[in-house]
Structure formats: structure tokens, C-alpha cells
Amino acid sequence: MLSLQLRQELSQQQKLEQKIEQKVELNQKLSQKVSLELYLEVEDFMKGLIRKVNNRNSWKNFNKHDFKFTYAAVKYAEVKHIVDVTGPGFAHCQYNMFDGIQRGDWTLFVVTDMIPTEFEQYVALHERGEQLSLGNHYFASKLEFAAVGKDWITKKYASWIDQKMPTKFTDLTIPVLFPLIPDDFLDELRNMGNDVDEQRHAEDFIEENPLPELVMKKALTYEQINQDLISTMIKSIGPAQQAIYNASLKSGDPNVALLEVQKILKNNILTIHPKLLSVYSDKIVAEKFIQAFEIIKDSYIKTYDCSLQMKADTIKETLHLIRENKPFLIYKNIN
Structure with a gap:
């Protein structure tokens, strides 16, 4: 039998999750669309950025919590116009084939000189969550904070975000931040499907390590x-x-x-x-x-x-x- 205090805590957790999910659903209805022309302009910039990463070999491997993937380490000065909007990580799904990257492949970017070394992995995992969910920021944030909670550093990590980029809490209620994917391409990506095993693992990992109450309260307070x-x-x-x-x-x-x-x-x-x-x-x-x-x-x-x-x-x-x-x-x- 669960104690009364534990039942109350679980009830409070569920209410906060419901409030945030309602905000996400509302903002999803209001979210802007992006044209293919604009998307391809962004892609042209991404191609140049990938070339720089290749030239200096600044690819990094992530291997933790049974997630394995590669991401590109980039510098703030190279991507200022993007990260001033997105924060220290972003992802891009390739529309046109480029340098061995196939249509529908994702490149994940982490701006390493914006982040303490100990936190870099969580930003990278967030971007992996963006890929697995086709740009759902809320899902990606839940995955990020699941790892943070699993590693027992929620307060430390949340404090850093609150000091350096408090709008990250606010943006938890936004379903899609970057990239905004053209509708036709998004439909194609959905039909292509993701790595089913990794998707299931991410969902299970989030369920086992739910979004901390501290984070949800900040998100709702800042959104208000x-x-x-x-x-x-x-x-x-x-x-x-x-x-x-x-x-x-x-x-x-x-x-x-x-x-x-x-x-x-x-x-x-x-x-x-x-x-x-x-x-x-x-x-x-x-x-x-x-x-x-x-x-x-x-x-x-x-x-x-x-x-x-x-x-x-x-x-x-x-x-x-x-x-x-x-x-x-x-x-x-x-x-």
C-alpha cells in the first residue's frame, strides 16, 4: 500500500504533467509553419557547418543510458544567430542528399562553449529526443531531464539553466522549436518511421524517470x-x-x-x-x-x-x- 504522502505526491506530479501537456497541445495548434524555401535556406547553412565539423573532426560519440549516437560539437561564434533562439543545441533533418548524408538523416549539434563539460551530454541527449520525436521539444526535454534525474543532479542542472537560460523552462510548453519542418516532409518522415527499439527505450526511460516536479513548476510559473x-x-x-x-x-x-x-x-x-x-x-x-x-x-x-x-x-x-x-x-x- 502506498502511504498517503506518497499518493499525494504522485497526484501532484500527475496534475503538473497534465497542465504542461495542455499547454503543449494549445501551443501546437498555434505553432507557425515553415516553407520549403526557408527550410532549404537553413539547410544550406547546415551544409557549411557540417563541412567545418568534418574538417576539424569535431564529432563526438554519446554512449550512456543505452543510447548510442554521434553529434557535432560546434562553437557559439559559428551559430550565434541560431542558438540565440534555440539555446545550446539544435538538430537538422536532411532534405537533400549531401556528402553521404541521406534524405531523412539527422545531424545533431551541441554548442560546447556554451555549456559546462559535465552538462554537455544532457544537451546532446535532448537533441536526440528531437530526432526521435520529429521535433517535439517537450518529449526531448522529458528525455533530457530523465537522464539528469537518473544521474541525481536535477537541482544542480536546473540551477544552471535558471541562471544561464531560464527561458528553457518556459519553452517546455512549446511543442516544436527548431527545426520547423515543412508539412509534406514531416509526413514523409512519419511514414519512414524511426528506430523502433530506441523510440520504445526512450519512452520507457522517460516513464521510469518522470519530469521532476521542480522543473514542471518552473515551466508553468515562467509561462504564466x-x-x-x-x-x-x-x-x-x-x-x-x-x-x-x-x-x-x-x-x-x-x-x-x-x-x-x-x-x-x-x-x-x-x-x-x-x-x-x-x-x-x-x-x-x-x-x-x-x-x-x-x-x-x-x-x-x-x-x-x-x-x-x-x-x-x-x-x-x-x-x-x-x-x-x-x-x-x-x-x-x-x-
Whole structure:
């Protein structure tokens, strides 16, 4: 008989898993699609990267927990534009044959100078999980943390992630991060099938070493912070539009309205503690954040014949400026 405390702990574990799986299912319905043209552009970059790995022979072997595979060790400077989005690992499934790599074959990449040596293996196993699940980030993360738990370093590993890349917890609720595979190619890969024995082993391994409660709680908490950021931006639309109108009655200077809008956005966004803004996830927030800003921008253009713009190139950089109490909006004449 299970003790009452153990039954309660298992019930709590199941509830957290259900919440995360519901988030994954919702985000899967909302996930963007990728064109074949874009995918092949990415593949061209991957070919060059594979050549570099071949030239310096920086392939590594993984052999642990009954998983055996090879991955490519690459450097941050080579893949900055990718890993700033994906984190220290990514994978690519070959569309066109290349240098002995067949259509449907996967290449796994780990950015070794972003990771403590002792943690490299878990990032590599995550990418193997992406391959086995055809890009399901949640499955891959469960496989990664199954190994972390099996090796008794969950707290240490989670602490490192929390310090260096907290959005990894947030992104647990995202089914597919990278690569986004064109639908027709994805259907083909499903029909081709995976290594059945390894797939079954991965599923059993995850079941034997479930996602730690610590990790699930962080994922749900950080995902909620991102949802709060979206809500805050949406709630700012009305007051910002009113401020633009009021400023136009007092002055024809577009900078007056800009400062008022900037003040409203800053004050509302900073109702979320500045430190918590570090868990911002572009994949969850960006689209709705930009939509809200475009509504405010449209009101500004109609009133002043000027375009309101964010000073930084990305929302992440904009949030950094807000945390630093620096100007983050500019206006430009349309004509």
C-alpha cells in the first residue's frame, strides 16, 4: 500500500504533467509553419557547418543510458544567430542528399562553449529526443531531464539553466522549436518511421524517470509570467491611445505623446518584477506583443503623421531598456 504522502505526491506530479501537456497541445495548434524555401535556406547553412565539423573532426560519440549516437560539437561564434533562439543545441533533418548524408538523416549539434563539460551530454541527449520525436521539444526535454534525474543532479542542472537560460523552462510548453519542418516532409518522415527499439527505450526511460516536479513548476510559473506580459501589453492599448489623443489637444509635438506612451508602457510592464522579465520567451510573447504595439502605433500615425517605433531591434532588447530605465521608443516622420 502506498502511504498517503506518497499518493499525494504522485497526484501532484500527475496534475503538473497534465497542465504542461495542455499547454503543449494549445501551443501546437498555434505553432507557425515553415516553407520549403526557408527550410532549404537553413539547410544550406547546415551544409557549411557540417563541412567545418568534418574538417576539424569535431564529432563526438554519446554512449550512456543505452543510447548510442554521434553529434557535432560546434562553437557559439559559428551559430550565434541560431542558438540565440534555440539555446545550446539544435538538430537538422536532411532534405537533400549531401556528402553521404541521406534524405531523412539527422545531424545533431551541441554548442560546447556554451555549456559546462559535465552538462554537455544532457544537451546532446535532448537533441536526440528531437530526432526521435520529429521535433517535439517537450518529449526531448522529458528525455533530457530523465537522464539528469537518473544521474541525481536535477537541482544542480536546473540551477544552471535558471541562471544561464531560464527561458528553457518556459519553452517546455512549446511543442516544436527548431527545426520547423515543412508539412509534406514531416509526413514523409512519419511514414519512414524511426528506430523502433530506441523510440520504445526512450519512452520507457522517460516513464521510469518522470519530469521532476521542480522543473514542471518552473515551466508553468515562467509561462504564466509571459502570459502576464501579453496581458499587460493589451491592457496598455486603451490608456496609450487616450494619452496620444490628450497630448494632441495640448501640443502638436509628437514627442510629447511619445513620452506619455513610453511612460504608460514602462509603468505597466514593470508591474512584473524586472528580474522576472529575464524569462521572456519570444515564441510565446512576440506575436501578440507586436499586435498590441501596432494598434498603439496606428493611433499615433493617424494623429501625428509620424511612425512610432521601438528603439531596439527585438522585444527582448526593448525589455532590457525598460529594466534599465532607458528610452525605448522613437518616432520618425512618414514623409
